[in-house]
Amino acid sequence: xxxxxxxxxxxxxxxxxxxxxxxxxxxxxxxxxxxxxxxxxxxxxxxxxxxxxxxxxxxxxxxxxxxxxxxxxxxxxxxxxxxxxxxxxxxxxxxxxxxxxxxxxxxxxxxxxxxxxxxxxxxxxxxxxxxxxxxxxxxxxxxxxxxxxxxxxxxxxxxxxxxxxxxxxxxxxxxxxxxxxxxxxxxxxxxxxxxxxxxxxxxxxxxxxxxxxxxxxxxxxxxxxxxxxxx
Numbered sequence: 001x002x003x004x005x006x007x008x009x010x011x012x013x014x015x016x017x018x019x020x021x022x023x024x025x026x027x028x029x030x031x032x033x034x035x036x037x038x039x040x041x042x043x044x045x046x047x048x049x050x051x052x053x054x055x056x057x058x059x060x061x062x063x064x065x066x067x068x069x070x071x072x073x074x075x076x077x078x079x080x081x082x083x084x085x086x087x088x089x090x091x092x093x094x095x096x097x098x099x100x101x102x103x104x105x106x107x108x109x110x111x112x113x114x115x116x117x118x119x120x121x122x123x124x125x126x127x128x129x130x131x132x133x134x135x136x137x138x139x140x141x142x143x144x145x146x147x148x149x150x151x152x153x154x155x156x157x158x159x160x161x162x163x164x165x166x167x168x169x170x171x172x173x174x175x176x177x178x179x180x181x182x183x184x185x186x187x188x189x190x191x192x193x194x195x196x197x198x199x200x201x202x203x204x205x206x207x208x209x210x211x212x213x214x215x216x217x218x219x220x221x222x223x224x225x226x227x228x229x230x231x
Contacts, residue, residue, distance in 0.1 A: 001174045005034050014045035018112040021119035022052035024061040029074050045091045051101045105136035112141045115150040122212045130213035134166025147187035155180040162211040169229050170195050
């Protein structure tokens with residue numbers, strides 16, 4: 001749903017993806033595979049910025065070619081990134097930042113056109129899903145006419161509230177394996193299915209009206225109701 005191949009086949013400046021939660025590098029490898037499959041049709045450079053606090057999943061996958069067959073063409077690339085923190089070849093490049101993303105976001109990073117937001121769940125990794133975390137992330141997102149889109153697997157009400165309070169516009173994403181996903185953006189017009197009054201009515205009836213890591217109070221209620229998305 002990021003239309004990555006189409007974007008890379010168009011003329012334009014380098015496209016930057018922030019890969020939040022490298023994990024087993026599934027999202028990053030999928031992006032590089034999509035780009036490489038374009039061959040000579042790729043016209044834009046693509047740069048991936050991965051953030052991860054624990055490299056164990058990537059190292060585990062690196063040693064299991066049978067279990068992660070999509071990795072096979074990229075094993076040497078991943079090994080280089082894990083060992084050296086960066087890799088580049090032709091129109092593709094990759095950099096890795098190891099450590100707490102909340103600290104990484106206080107530093108200067110390339111501006112993101114696309115964000116794959118895939119850290120562990122709010123229950124297991126709560127500080128990554130708060131409005132404050134999304135606000136830090138948004139500061140690294142493109143905010144001009146082109147804007148930036150964020151894709152995440154979580155469609156919970158609390159996640160949506162956190163994104164709204166973090167400064168994003170939010171919409172419904174494409175369902176995968178029967179589960180809905182969420183798309184957020186720095187510009188409302190980039191959302192194919194933006195949340196509307198119907199979502200507000202759902203939120204009003206919900207028992208989970210607070211953001212992750214926060215409480216529901218009059219300040220939270222006012223911030224959601226007066227968000228530019230619903231004006």
